[in-house]
Amino acid sequence: MNFENLEHRAVIKFLCIKGLSATETFKEMKDILKDNAPCQSMVAKWHAEFKRGRESITDDPRSGRRTFSLHPETIQSIGGMIENDHCISIRNIANRVDLSIGTTHSIIHDHLGLKKYKAK
Secondary structure, eight states: OOHHHHHHHHHHHHHHHHTOOHHHHHHHHHHHHGGGSOOHHHHHHHHHHHHTTOOOOSOOOOOSSOOOOOOHHHHHHHHHHHHHOTTOOHHHHHHHHTOOHHHHHHIIIIISOOTTOOOO
């Protein structure tokens, strides 16, 4: 999440509580922030959310695959699986560590340096 977006949403929430309309809020932000102001559609969207009673300025959690950050433990785990079973497929590894096949492939080739490892 971009910190600037959170700041914009906080200002939109404040101006909404203050009683300004979405258009007035956008004009106020544009006057102060110039080119760094959020677009009018974003202001209108969040203004409507706060008008409906939304409290949080952060995004709601999304469904689907979780976001991935490359942890050394994950890389070590994948390396260990390959050491223990040289015939293990990339698909099998991906399922075990709950990552996409592409991410698993990237870890094997880019981080573990196994250039000749091929999926079965």
